[in-house]
Amino acid sequence: EDKVVQSPLSLVVHEGDTVTLNCSYEVTNFRSLLWYKQEKKAPTFLFMLTSSGIEKKSGRLSSILDKKELFSILNITATQTGDSAVYLCAVFYGQNFVFGPGTRLSVLP
């Protein structure tokens, strides 16, 4: 069965810490992997990864994909309270997106 697994499911850190969120997948006909941030409402897009080993970066966030080992990581450096959210990993395969359960990140002041 196609699936996306995220770990940890929940994480509590203090401001300034660096965190690494993990996403592993097992799908057929993989096309891309996406990361989203979800606060109180709709998920907002962070990154889309299609090629192995190429890091995508946006400010303090970065992500990389390993298509051989079927996983991706999302790094957040120097965390801030505004980073508190659920981070969703999604894989686009065939004609569908499948989402993982999300990692709930809480950043304490």
Add this chain to the structure above:
Amino acid sequence: NAGVTQTPKFQVLKTGQSMTLQCAQDMNHEYMSWYRQDPGMGLRLIHYSVGAGITDQGEVPNGYNVSRSTTEDFPLRLLSAAPSQTSVYFCASSRSGGKSKAYTEAFFGQGTRLTVV
């Protein structure tokens, strides 16, 4: 720049009632989809469409119908509401990414919180 618009934002239904959740996008996206989000389970695909006149089932289609008569609109119908359909529903759209035929990132509506009592 409206993007993806969902209505209503909140809805309470009695068991057995039917209703339609509306979704419209103004980005001329080919791909549209409906998800439900339940605590600890991420987003699960209900139905999707790759273009007007074409729909298909996702992971959890039972109890829901969709249609895609235009590119812009993708309504989700609950035929006979059940308490198990209490959830937050998201509509999303994407466009074709070109040569790879992969779709771009999904743009989400703001969600509909549905409670069935």
